[in-house]
Amino acid sequence: MTVGEALRAAAERLDATSDTARLDAELLMAHALGVSRSDMLLKAMRDPAPEGFAAFVQRRAAHEPVAYITGEAEFYGRVFAVQPGILIPRADSEAVIETALSASPDPRRVLDLGVGSGALLLTVLAERPEAVGVGIDASAIAIDVTGKNAIALGIENRLDLHRHDWRVAGWADDLGSFDLVLCNPPYVEADAALDAQVRDFEPATALFAGPEGLDDYRILIPQLRALMNPAAVAIFEIGANQADAVGTIAQAAGFAVELRRDLAGRPRALILR
Template identity: 65%
Template sequence: MTVADAIRAAAERLSATSDTARLDAELLMAHVLGVSRSQLLLLRMRDEAAPHAAGFDRLVERRAAHEPVAHLLGVQEFFGLEFAVTPDTLIPRGDSETIVQAALDYARHDARVLDMGTGSGALLLAFLHERPDAKGVGIDASAAALAVARANGQRLGLAKRAQFVQANWLEAGWEHDLGRFDLVLCNPPYVESDANLDPDVREFEPATALFAGPEGLDDYRAIVPQLCKLLVPGGVAIFEIGAGQAEAVGAIASESGFAAETRRDLADRPRALILR
């Protein structure tokens, strides 16, 4: 069996559970071969004999059981950078790049940044990578997630400008000793408790980073009133929001004295709320 044959068979196997079956199969094969997907497609490797099938077949079976490709590969690309991910962190998604782009548009070049619920560190580290004069702090309630974020900071050469601290914004005094910031980034839990999620997300990503009460608004209600003690005068906060939440989160912001502006993602859906 050639590499191309193995990919074709895997894509057929995955088509029942994945909308990206062909892509998944190519990424898994590239991983087994130790090359990038581009190399797999361009270097005529598809006509070569397939590697020992057992390792590839195990990955395909795990993907068929809805395990995310990012978990199988151990990495996910975000804002042109490669981030290590584990089941302890949310998988960075392209939609969240809207948050980083908005931050680059609104924040000063030497901004001091707070990333609330940093997970893999993707938002903070992507911003710092683009702004070499900036520095920041990522907080998370999960020690395991912070370990992933610190490792990503090291791999990207940003450890000197990125500090990661265990903190829970639902606990009194969590912000002590952090100081104030020019920019606050936050992709909080915002999924409704009874939401019908894809098994890839529901069964494999951390529930504490997904769910936020019956309306998905509990964490916005907890965080937004605290921004006044986190931001310097003239500072900006940028939140990711879920589908249909722009008006509700905007109202929460207004109650705390913030003006809100919406930024849309590439699919033209409201994705970021910019608070000033």
């Protein structure tokens, strides 16, 4: 079977479990071949399909995310290593980057609360070469993966990582103050219905935040002032229906709030000043 024939068969098989069956098949095939997707499409469609491809398709048919199978995800034009235990970066979160770059065009110190794969913090550092960053996360896996991604991007010398849990008193004592704070906290309601590829594979600790999805906002926002320089801004990612609730939490803590939307027009980021 050729690469092209295997792709057609895989897309048909994955159609029942994925809204992006053909794209999934192409990404998995490129990974199996060890080439870029564009090179595969241009040069390899008549080559024999690699043996490992069928196993990748089987995993995807069982709802495992493509990013966990390939070990990487693209975000803001860069490739980030990911693995189980790390939340997979979403294209929707690129709105947080756009918001941060416009609201804080020249930050010197940047803090990421819940660094995960490093996608938010490392992207801002890559876009702002004069900035230095600090990332915290309760997960040792996240700290390790972010460190590796920083090395791959050549910005490890501008990054400090700390394993801190903001649910534990004293977590922020040694961090200092910042010009820009980024945060994509857990914000999914505890009883929310999620796709199997999210529910069964991505870390619950990075997804769920109590019955309203607001627990971590309530913990973090009242503590922000001690971490922010006088002219600093904080950018929080929010769920599509959470702008009013999170805005109320922020206003009660003394912040002015501005909403930004993603490319689909959905509420996506709040600027806190």
